[in-house]
Amino acid sequence: xxxxxxxxxxxxxxxxxxxxxxxxxxxxxxxxxxxxxxxxxxxxxxxxxxxxxxxxxxxxxxxxxxxxxxxxxxxxxxxxxxxxxxxxxxxxxxxxxxxxxxxxxxxxxxxxxxxxxxxxxxxxxxxxxxxxxxxxxxxxxxxxxxxx
Amino acid sequence: xxxxxxxxxxxxxxxxxxxxxxxxxxxxxxxxxxxxxxxxxxxxxxxxxxxxxxxxxxxxxxxxxxxxxxxxxxxxxxxxxxxxxxxxxxxxxxxxxxxxxxxxxxxxxxxxxxxxxxxxxxxxxxxxxxxxxxxxxxxxxxxxxxxxxxxxxxxxxxxxxxxxxxxxxxxxxxxxxxxxxxxxxxxxxxxxxxxxxxxxxxxxxxxxxxxxxxxxxxxxxxxxxxxxxxxxxxxxxxxxxxxxxxxxxxxxxxxxxxxxxxxxxxxxxxxxxxxxxxxxxxx
Numbered sequence: 001x002x003x004x005x006x007x008x009x010x011x012x013x014x015x016x017x018x019x020x021x022x023x024x025x026x027x028x029x030x031x032x033x034x035x036x037x038x039x040x041x042x043x044x045x046x047x048x049x050x051x052x053x054x055x056x057x058x059x060x061x062x063x064x065x066x067x068x069x070x071x072x073x074x075x076x077x078x079x080x081x082x083x084x085x086x087x088x089x090x091x092x093x094x095x096x097x098x099x100x101x102x103x104x105x106x107x108x109x110x111x112x113x114x115x116x117x118x119x120x121x122x123x124x125x126x127x128x129x130x131x132x133x134x135x136x137x138x139x140x141x142x143x144x145x146x147x148x
Numbered sequence: 149x150x151x152x153x154x155x156x157x158x159x160x161x162x163x164x165x166x167x168x169x170x171x172x173x174x175x176x177x178x179x180x181x182x183x184x185x186x187x188x189x190x191x192x193x194x195x196x197x198x199x200x201x202x203x204x205x206x207x208x209x210x211x212x213x214x215x216x217x218x219x220x221x222x223x224x225x226x227x228x229x230x231x232x233x234x235x236x237x238x239x240x241x242x243x244x245x246x247x248x249x250x251x252x253x254x255x256x257x258x259x260x261x262x263x264x265x266x267x268x269x270x271x272x273x274x275x276x277x278x279x280x281x282x283x284x285x286x287x288x289x290x291x292x293x294x295x296x297x298x299x300x301x302x303x304x305x306x307x308x309x310x311x312x313x314x315x316x317x318x319x320x321x322x323x324x325x326x327x328x329x330x331x332x333x334x335x336x337x338x339x340x341x342x343x344x345x346x347x348x349x350x351x352x353x354x355x356x357x358x359x360x361x362x363x364x365x366x367x368x369x370x371x372x373x374x375x376x377x378x379x380x381x382x383x384x385x386x387x388x389x390x391x392x393x394x395x396x397x398x399x400x401x402x403x404x405x406x407x408x409x410x411x412x413x414x415x416x417x418x419x420x421x422x423x424x425x426x427x428x429x430x431x
Contacts, residue, residue, distance in 0.1 A: 056389040058339055065336040135389045135430050136186075 047073040047099075048116045048126035055106055055130060060138035068106040068130055072116050073099035079120060085113035085127070093119070106130055188217040192397065192426020199405065200358075201416040202279035203271055210274075213426065217241075224249075226256075244297070256297045258310060259317070262324045262347070263291035263357065281368050281414060288357050292317040293324055305331040314353060322352035343383035349407075351376050358412035369413040377407030390427065399424045 049071045055064035070082055070091065081093040082102060091114065092102040106112070113129040192213045195205065205211055220227040224246040242260040268282035295312025310326040328345040354374040365371050383401040390396050401422040409415050 056392055057337060058387060058389050058395065062334070133392050135392060135395055 045073075045075045046116065046126045047071070048114075048128045050114065050128045050130050053128070053130055055108070055132050057109070057132060057134045059136045060134040061109055062134065063107060063109045064132045064134075066106045066130075067103060069101055069103045070114055070128065071099075071101040072126070074116075074125070078118055080125075081117050081119055083115045083117055085115050108132060183223075184219075184221045186217075186219045187431040188215070188428045189431070190215040190217070190397070190426050190428035192424050194422060194424040194426075196422045197417070197420050199409070199415055199417055199420050200266065201281045201414050202275075203266065204275070206275050213424070215426075215428070217428070247296075252301055254297075254299045254301070256299070257294070258297040258312070259292065259294045260310075260312075261290045261292050262312065262314070262326065263320065263349075263353070265289040265291070265320075280366075284366055285364055285369070285414065286361075289319045291320040291324065291353060291357075295324075304333075305329065320353050320356040322350035322354075322356070324349055324353060338386055338388045341383070341385040341387075343381070343385065345379075345381035345383075347379040347381070349377050349379070354407065354409060358409045358415050360413055372412050374412055375408050377405050377409050380404050380406070393430050395428045395430065397424070397426050397428060 051069050051071070052066060055066040055068075057064035072080065072082070074080065075098070077096050077098045079093070079095050080097065082091040083089065084091060091104060094100050108130075109132060111129055111131045113127055115124045116126045116128075117124055192215065193211050194213050195211060198204075217229055218227065218241070219229065225244075226246070227241050227243050229241050240261055242258055244256045244258040246254060246256050248255040265288045267287040268279075268285040269287070271282055272279050291314050293310075293312030293314045294317055295310055297308055297310045299306065299308040307329045308327070310328075311323070312326070313323050315321045315323075325348040326345065327347075328343065330341050330343045333340040333342060351374070354377045357374070358372075359374040360369050360372040362371055381401065381403050383399065385397070385399040385401075387395050387397050399422065403420040405418040405420075410418050
């Protein structure tokens with residue numbers, strides 16, 4: 001009787017855990033399919049990608065932190081820079097290059113867009129973005145409901 | 149282990165924050181139109197030490213914990229779990245009603261479990277071995293109380309004080325006072341909660357759980373009347389996102405009891421600790 005109870009409880013637990021793991025795998029695969037890499041490819045074969053393309057914070061409105069990589073490739077060598085779109089902050093520049101990548105620490109509570117620019121022509125060749133999402137939606141009564 | 153069976157059952161009505169929410173028309177009043185809810189499910193590994201003799205984690209099933217958490221709020225009524233507290237997952241949801249809501253403080257009627265019960269027969273059954281010290285001992289139910297909670301809010305911390313009577317809702321007669329302070333330290337994508345609590349249990353509460361009445365006396369258990377006790381609690385609880393739907397949760401809790409409960413024949417130690425690591429899926 002006792003071992004039946006014990007085994008039954010354990011079986012229920014393992015069954016639920018199996019379901020949760022399945023849920024986890026499916027949701028993670030979907031997330032990876034949709035948002036792990038943001039890619040911009042133009043007709044002239046310029047590739048500009050951000051990885052990961054999505055940073056997840058715990059709560060809406062909170063700053064999100066992630067180590068991200070921006071990778072680019074151009075058909076011809078030249079001088080290129082990556083800028084943060086809104087702030088025009090230079091992320092990194094390259095001379096006589098047709099492709100490279102830069103890694104940096106992303107830190108924002110909102111989506112940030114990046115531009116790959118050909119320096120000589122001051123021409124935006126491609127854009128990519130890192131989105132910010134969250135697990136818990138911001139609550140107008142958050143403190144009252146015991147949530148920060 | 150009825151403690152864990154009780155935990156499983158209680159977790160089925162346990163809780164957390166808010167996923168689907170309409171903006172309130174007036175958030176300063178109690179009787180507003182706010183409705184919000186959130187459901188979560190999770191699994192965790194927990195290592196716990198019990199103050200009761202013979203209550204040990206003997207197999208993997210004892211370490212696993214399944215949680216189905218549900219939060220609900222409507223017009224001042226709420227079901228919630230204080231997810232910053234390690235024993236929330238063991239004691240289940242709090243049900244309450246907001247009496248007074250101000251910017252910095254709140255007064256609620258609250259009903260919750262303050263102590264998890266245990267059934268010695270189940271402990272022995274699941275351990276699948278003789279535990280003489282528990283054999284013939286009566287079951288102890290959960291200490292469900294109804295009382296008043298005062299909560300004080302600060303920018304990055306919260307203080308609450310409960311005073312609750314157990315008698316109307318549970319076999320554990322008596323009353324409980326519970327003071328709890330929680331301070332949040334955000335670090336990158338982590339929320340780290342540093343918690344401290346002090347809980348006072350009246351004579352009859354402690355006597356119900358660790359006292360030995362005349363019907364329970366055995367060669368290993370002499371009659372014992374327990375008196376009031378004080379529990380101090382220190383916790384660290386941390387949570388970070390894994391994805392938009394999953395969070396990782398890690399908790400460490402240490403309790404110490406002051407009082408004469410260590411004189412009880414069924415009490416092993418005045419120290420109880422808990423370490424947990426788990427994931428939660430937010431629906």
